[in-house]
Amino acid sequence: MSRESFPQIVTANALIEGDVVYLTEAHGWTRELSEALVLTNPTDAELALAEGDAQVAQVVGCYLANVRLTASGPQPVHFREDFRRRGPSNYAHGKQAEGSAHTPADTPADTPTAAKAISAA
Amino acid sequence: MYVYDDFDTEFLAERNRQFRAQVERRINGSLTEDEFKPLRLMNGLYLQLHAYMLRVAIPYGTLNPHQMRKLAEVADRWDKGYGHFTTRQNIQFNWPKLADVPDIMDSLAEAGIHAIQTSGNTIRNVTSDHFAAAAADEIADPRPVAELIRQWSTDHPEFQFLPRKFKVAVTGSEIDRAVTKAHDIGLRMVRRDGEAGFEVIVGGGLGRTPMIGKVLREFLPVADLLPYLEAIVSTYNLLGRRDNKFKARIKITVHENGIERIRELVEARFIDNRPKFDAEATEAQLARIEAMFQAPDLPAACDLPYQAAYAADPAFRAWADTNLHPHRNPDYAIVTISLKAHGATPGDATSDQMRLIADLAEAYGHSEIRISHEQNVILPHIARADLPALYKALRVQGLAVANVGLISDIIACPGMDYCALATARSIPVAQEIATHFDALKLEHDIGPLKIKISGCINACGHHHVGHIGILGLDRAGVENYQITLGGDGSEDAVLGTRTGPGFAYDQIVPAIERIIRAYLAQRLSPAETFLAAYKRLGLAPFKAALYDQEGADAA
Numbered sequence: 001m002s003r004e005s006f007p008q009i010v011t012a013n014a015l016i017e018g019d020v021v022y023l024t025e026a027h028g029w030t031r032e033l034s035e036a037l038v039l040t041n042p043t044d045a046e047l048a049l050a051e052g053d054a055q056v057a058q059v060v061g062c063y064l065a066n067v068r069l070t071a072s073g074p075q076p077v078h079f080r081e082d083f084r085r086r087g088p089s090n091y092a093h094g095k096q097a098e099g100s101a102h103t104p105a106d107t108p109a110d111t112p113t114a115a116k117a118i119s120a121a
Numbered sequence: 122m123y124v125y126d127d128f129d130t131e132f133l134a135e136r137n138r139q140f141r142a143q144v145e146r147r148i149n150g151s152l153t154e155d156e157f158k159p160l161r162l163m164n165g166l167y168l169q170l171h172a173y174m175l176r177v178a179i180p181y182g183t184l185n186p187h188q189m190r191k192l193a194e195v196a197d198r199w200d201k202g203y204g205h206f207t208t209r210q211n212i213q214f215n216w217p218k219l220a221d222v223p224d225i226m227d228s229l230a231e232a233g234i235h236a237i238q239t240s241g242n243t244i245r246n247v248t249s250d251h252f253a254a255a256a257a258d259e260i261a262d263p264r265p266v267a268e269l270i271r272q273w274s275t276d277h278p279e280f281q282f283l284p285r286k287f288k289v290a291v292t293g294s295e296i297d298r299a300v301t302k303a304h305d306i307g308l309r310m311v312r313r314d315g316e317a318g319f320e321v322i323v324g325g326g327l328g329r330t331p332m333i334g335k336v337l338r339e340f341l342p343v344a345d346l347l348p349y350l351e352a353i354v355s356t357y358n359l360l361g362r363r364d365n366k367f368k369a370r371i372k373i374t375v376h377e378n379g380i381e382r383i384r385e386l387v388e389a390r391f392i393d394n395r396p397k398f399d400a401e402a403t404e405a406q407l408a409r410i411e412a413m414f415q416a417p418d419l420p421a422a423c424d425l426p427y428q429a430a431y432a433a434d435p436a437f438r439a440w441a442d443t444n445l446h447p448h449r450n451p452d453y454a455i456v457t458i459s460l461k462a463h464g465a466t467p468g469d470a471t472s473d474q475m476r477l478i479a480d481l482a483e484a485y486g487h488s489e490i491r492i493s494h495e496q497n498v499i500l501p502h503i504a505r506a507d508l509p510a511l512y513k514a515l516r517v518q519g520l521a522v523a524n525v526g527l528i529s530d531i532i533a534c535p536g537m538d539y540c541a542l543a544t545a546r547s548i549p550v551a552q553e554i555a556t557h558f559d560a561l562k563l564e565h566d567i568g569p570l571k572i573k574i575s576g577c578i579n580a581c582g583h584h585h586v587g588h589i590g591i592l593g594l595d596r597a598g599v600e601n602y603q604i605t606l607g608g609d610g611s612e613d614a615v616l617g618t619r620t621g622p623g624f625a626y627d628q629i630v631p632a633i634e635r636i637i638r639a640y641l642a643q644r645l646s647p648a649e650t651f652l653a654a655y656k657r658l659g660l661a662p663f664k665a666a667l668y669d670q671e672g673a674d675a676a
């Protein structure tokens with residue numbers, strides 16, 4: 001597999017809620033991928049990761065994820081990251097229910113139609 | 122069923138107090154995640170893709186209505202109004218918040234349920250036959266022994282940090298409904314000269330390196346059970362590999378050392394162990410547990426209402442044909458409530474459904490509820506006369522789907538919709554197979570068929586023992602699904618055979634349809650099941666249907 005190099009973002013799960021968060025330029029955390037700090041060189045990325053890792057009271061499990069830069073902001077490269085910023089495909093739960101997730105045109109339109117609606121708490 | 126005594130209640134309360142303090146220390150920053158993680162895992166709390174997940178044990182798959190209502194209450198108060206029943210007879214809540222988990226634990230404890238040892242490298246929830254104490258083919262109820270094992274293994278000081286997780290399954294019948302051959306230890310009840318005992322199977326497991334368990338001891342008297350189990354687990358604890366996570370399960374220990382060597386070590390250890398166990402006290406404890414599992418009084422009941430409904434109502438008839446299993450008392454039936462409505466998530470139940478099941482278990486089912494590893498709910502003791510009324514009541518909450526054992530009764534793990542370890546999704550594949558064959562109206566014609574789907578090689582969806590197994594992988598950043606055929610999780614356990622290259626997400630349902638059409642075209646008669654046809658025909662015709670251009674064009 002060719003090793004294309006991508007810009008990266010720092011992502012983690014929030015300590016209390018457990019939901020997906022991204023490191024911002026202001027050294028805080030956002031639930032919106034569009035507001036994530038995008039790192040274009042590996043040294044900066046490692047520094048940002050170390051900064052995220054240090055925030056043990058806010059987040060769990062920091063790592064770097066690849067993104068593609070588009071007109072509508074950074075987009076996940078891998079489908080796992082796409083699910084993380086959207087929520088599960090069987091119910092409209094997670095970020096998609098909170099109205100914070102973008103549903104860009106490249107999101108696979110494969111959510112089963114018959115998925116049973118279960119009210120979001 | 123087993124009722125907690127003061128010791129159990131106090132043990133659980135103390136454990137919950139400890140965990141509450143651990144959560145507080147994590148939140149106030151005194152514990153790092155590295156320090157906290159093993160503690161939360163000991164208590165069933167995972168962090169998944171979108172949230173925490175709490176895995177609550179349903180020991181040997183048995184619940185009473187009070188406990189079922191408690192699960193519904195937890196789902197409503199702290200989660201999103203539903204729970205997911207798993208292939209290990211646990212229930213998972215997908216959306217708890219860390220700060221709420223201690224309250225959830227306390228609430229569960231009010232009904233005698235816990236999340237202890239549902240994760241981590243310990244002896245996990247002991248699973249059993251979901252038809253226990255009801256099936257006509259049973260030797261004896263396996264649950265008292267399963268409860269004894271739960272008590273022995275809970276907080277066992279020597280076995281909290283095993284090389285890897287350790288799973289035990291017990292069955293009381295020749296017919297293996299507990300997949301005992303795919304467990305670290307499987308216990309199959311047998312009788313020898315009138316004495317009850319167990320055939321002990323060791324080293325089974327699915328996952329990365331699937332293995333069918335091997336017989337370690339053909340007959341183990343019940344009185345020797347605990348010292349013998351302790352001998353197996355302590356032998357493994359010393360010998361099991363800690364250098365490589367992927368080689369750490371006992372199946373690899375057995376494979377690398379050979380069953381004879383393991384047997385020698387275990388038997389030697391057993392002789393050392395035996396005097397340390399008070400056999401009389403164990404026997405007394407088992408007798409005490411057995412008394413709590415007294416089968417309900419089942420008064421004779423005339424089945425005319427059943428006969429009438431069966432003759433008059435085709436929908437009831439279809440349900441009765443698929444969802445009932447013979448009870449040891451011919452006036453009764455074992456009812457399987459399908460949690461596999463076409464298009465629904467396999468194993469999910471809403472809080473309303475849980476409450477209805479609890480009510481119906483009280484009204485008709487002697488207050489007994491079971492959860493199967495096939496992710497369905499069982500009411501084990503229903504008078505045939507009550508079946509029409511029960512069926513009608515189940516319909517109200519969409520719980521009367523007539524598909525048990527059919528193509529849409531799919532086992533699917535949570536996959537990449539929830540699980541942090543997943544390499545692909547499982548749930549939408551299951552949903553689409555179910556809706557697709559429902560739309561084709563082929564389900565009942567196809568007949569008995571077990572499809573099992575896992576979202577990664579850990580094989581929580583038991584795909585290796587599915588008649589059709591589907592494994593979701595990540596191939597160069599794209600979801601890809603591998604198919605295995607001919608697997609069998611019964612007493613004749615066999616691992617399925619891979620058909621060849623995998624299929625893309627949007628190609629997997631058409632691929633399954635090609636397999637099914639090949640079966641329908643080649644079976645001798647509708648009485649020849651998919652598995653029987655596969656055993657007769659072998660892989661070739663299915664491979665041709667999957668990969669030949671002709672097969673592709675015909676689909």
Ligand code: SF4
Nearest residue numbers: 534540543576577581
């Ligand atoms: S099989 Fe893999 S994806 Fe599925 S639940 Fe198990 S670990 Fe997660």
